[in-house]
Amino acid sequence: MKYIPSGSTVKKRLTTVKAWELPKQNSALAPPEVWTNADMDPVPVENQTWTIWTWMAYWATDTINLGTWETASSVIAVGLNWHDAIPVMVVGTFCVAVPMVLNGAIGARLHIPFSVIVRSSFGYYLAYFCIVSRSILAMFWLGIQGANGAQCITIMLLAWAPSYNNIPNSLPESAGITTQGMISYFLFWIIQLPLLLIPPTKLRYLFAVKLVAAPVTAVATLGWIVHKAGGGGELFNLPETVSGSTKAFLWLSCMSSVTGSWATLACNIPDFSRYARKSEGQYIQLPFLPLIFTACGVLGIVTTSASYVLYGTYLWNPLDIVTKWLDGGTGGRAAAFFAALSWYIAQVGTNITANSISAANDLTVMFPRFVNIKRGCIIAAIVGGWVIVPWKILSSAETFLAFMGGYAVFLAPIAGILASDYWLVKKQNIDVPALYNPYGRYRYAGGVNWRAAAAFIIAVGPLLPGLAYSINPSGTNISQGVINLYTFDWLFGFVVSIILYTGFSLVFPAKESLSSITIFGHEPSEYGSDIERKGAGSSMDDKNFGDVGAVDILGERRESIRRESIRRASEEIKY
Secondary structure: OOOOOOHHHHHHHHHOHHHHOOOOEOOOOOOOOOOEOHHHOOOOHHHOOEOHHHHHHHHHHHHOOHHHHHHHHHHHHOOOOHHHHHHHHHHHHHHHHHHHHHHHHHHHHHOOOHHHHOHHHHOOOOHHHHHHHHHHHHHHHHHHHHHHHHHHHHHHHHHHOHHHHHOOOOOOHHHOOOHHHHHHHHHHHHHHHHHOOOOHHHHHHHHHHHHHHHHHHHHHHHHHHHHHHOOOOOHHHOOOOOOHHHHHHHHHHHHHHHHHHOHHHHHHOHHHHOOEOOHHHHHHHHHHHHHHHHHHHHHHHHHHHHHHHHHOOOOOOHHHHHHHHHHOHHHHHHHHHHHHHHHHHHHHHHHHHHHHHHHHHHHHHHOOOOOOHHHHHHHHHHHHHHHOOHHHHOOOHHHHHHHHHHOHHHHHHHHHHHHHHHHHHOOOOOEHHHHOOOOOOOOOEOOEOHHHHHHHHHHHHHHHHHHHHHHOHHHOOOOHHHHHHHOOHHHHHHHHHHHHHHHHHHHOOOHHHOOOOOEOOOOOOOOOOHHHHHOOOOOOOHHHOOOOOOOOOOOOHHHHHHHHHHHHHHHHHHO
16 A cells, blocks of 8 residues: 555645655765656666676567567568568568667667756657657557457457447548547557566566467467368469569558667667676577567467468467467457467566566656656556557558658667767776766867757758658658658668768767766676675565665765766876
8 A cells, every 4th residue: 555645635736736846865876966766776786687698588578569470571562572571571670670689789788768868868858758759659659559459359349249249430531540449459559558567676577477378379370270171272382572672662662660669669779678687698689589579470470371271361460360260169259369368468667678667667767756666657547558649550561661760760870869879989097986977077168069969950850851752652752862862761861871871980079978987887897796796686576666765776986986986087087
């Protein structure tokens, strides 16, 4: 009952904004006058528990979802064949795995989140632009996964009570959803809400459940439909319906949709890598992400192909196949129920690990006086679940691909600037305490690093007409060259931003932001004791991750960290 507000508290919160204000939290690094969240401090040694196996489990669970399945299938839906779909998935995920590793290394070494790291390159205040952009897009994806997952609820209810299918529709066609669909969506959302509040310390249990449920269901669906169809169908024999330059740019467009699937995580992967026990473990992402994504995509392609033999139409969504089982009597309904439940777990798991936590971290930085991690998760669920109307985004395969590639336009340059700043400009030497100080070395000019701003604008600018065209082709008049440029928007933005930001920083160096050594904000393994690391995980509890009561997360090490930072800074000056 500790976290249930009293009647008087509820009354105050209904009448005044100040009643929502959180207790002032002390930070190990931020100046006393800066209102901050202890959740944003470097992760203490005892909570650095992610190993290489955690990373593999994370990606194995995160990539097996309806979005991955449909992305692969949609590649074929737009005119390419399976010979194109597989390399599209491999190349697309490898491209996004590169910044995933480069930026993940920052969090794994410094143990701080994206919303703090980004201040090093963009400046203390311009960083808020990146944080806002990333949080909005994370909430978009949170809603997309929910709209996909609502069908799971529909199937489970139909399996339990077939009369659920008799609910009359009272919504207009323009709504993009039926009354039954809206009921299912609401149930998906309301059941998911408390699950979004699972703290990072408990995610390993979620990984274990999803690692069993989703892959088993996917493989079982594949085995069943191939057996019933007597083979994999004719999809593998379908010719391409496009050729020449049209095929080339369509190929690039599909690749961008794949990279767009993970564009958010390419930026905010430090939100998870900050919990790494060793910085080397996160490098497994580079080969493992393309491997597991492609494997899931191939399952989708083969299953879709076999569905044509059995049903006379290509069923791109595995839940459409599961729906067919409802006509198979009691056994079929039971199979449909548990299959839908597995996909529900997959969707919710992806929402937690890839979207909810990321958006919540950003909201705590933007509104530290009123928002902690738990409140951030709730706000993200409301905005992503209802404000953006996600069910209308998923009206067709083409719209889905356009959306996936579209929001990558803004995230690719952020990922590129973040990576180039750490690896090429700062040479991996970051002054972590200064990241928490609005008047520290990363203030630049008025809190803005014009080099990052210029690189971002120049990288994004040429792609905006293409983005407008993808959303409204009939109302946008642009040249074919601009349209073709947009087909590889993510790759263009990522590469161009790296070149420009590095060039600007070398020609016009911000010398005050450069450090010859790394000044840690935690006790790094190079200086920490083995005893501490051996005891990792023994003192973990939920309140270390977002509860209001979790104020002093670094405990007695607070002053030693400050003294160590001052000592190293002094050594740098002497050097």
